[in-house]
């Protein structure tokens with residue numbers, strides 16, 4: 001049996017990477033108890049960094065990228081899964097330390113594999129992917145922190161991105177008044193899209209980051225889901241209402257965070273971190289169930305583009321250049 005994979009090769013650490021679609025014998029796949037016939041993967045920002053050969057994520061080449069995969073179990077060496085089971089994998093070390101999902105066949109540890117919720121096909125699983133999983137974890141963090149519909153507006157930053165667009169859908173569906181921060185505020189097409197996803201209104205990135213450097217500013221948001229870090233996160237903290245919760249899940253703006261203790265000691269704001277990669281596997285099925293139940297299929301389709309393996313390198317470049325909105329699914333058999 002052979003697999004079609006997107007392979008990244010690099011001759012030495014200083015050389016640029018070569019990326020090509022290749023055919024491999026199954027015997028060349030890495031060790032792992034579960035062999036999966038992969039039909040779909042997706043591209044996340046981290047994948048674009050890997051495909052560009054940026055240091056720090058991949059330890060060894062050749063390498064198959066893809067932090068997400070969905071498909072059907074072909075074989076399993078332990079009792080956890082049976083052939084034909086519909087599954088997905090996100091995070092763990094998929095696509096980083098271990099070969100990833102941009103392939104028609106993968107072999108992974110069974111501890112990483114999650115049964116897909118009933119009725120969730122592989123394309124939908126990957127339209128959600130790590131981005132959707134992270135959005136759901138972020139919403140869960142707000143709920144856990146006591147943010148309720150009616151408490152006041154909740155802010156989502158990077159609202160046209162993968163995590164942001166799904167977070168807007170989830171929060172709106174849960175009854176929150178959502179303010180969507182986007183670099184494209186005022187663009188009629190973006191305003192229409194974000195309104196359709198459930199945003200009550202859009203705000204500019206500067207509306208959020210403008211308060212960075214101030215200990216406290218006018219208290220606006222009962223909750224925040226932030227994909228940006230940097231001045232965006234600092235500005236959001238300074239504008240969060242007393243008792244509010246800020247879920248920090250990304251670094252689209254910056255990894256640095258310059259803030260003061262004032263939001264925490266004067267307003268009792270909670271800053272909570274979101275990590276989708278090492279989220280305990282035993283807790284994942286319930287997260288996927290909530291996500292599956294809460295995201296409208298038509299809205300998800302509106303923010304999803306589907307491409308073939310051969311189109312991935314160009315799409316990754318676009319993603320790094322910030323030219324992509326929403327989610328990109330890869331049909332690995334196309």
Ligand SMILES: NC(=O)c1ccc[n+]([C@@H]2O[C@H](COP(=O)([O-])OP(=O)(O)OC[C@H]3O[C@@H](n4cnc5c(N)ncnc54)[C@H](OP(=O)(O)O)[C@@H]3O)[C@@H](O)[C@H]2O)c1
Nearest residue numbers: 134158159160161162163182183249250251252253275276
């Ligand atoms: N913690 C985790 O486990 C986890 C999981 C998934 C992703 N992430 C991280 O979360 C972030 C978002 O992921 P994603 O998949 O949604 O990425 P994405 O699809 O590339 O979306 C990121 C969005 O952020 C906004 N943005 C870009 N540059 C910005 C800047 N300088 N300042 C403020 N906003 C900016 C853009 O939206 P607008 O144009 O609408 O502003 C962009 O679409 C990334 O940093 C990613 O690495 C973390």
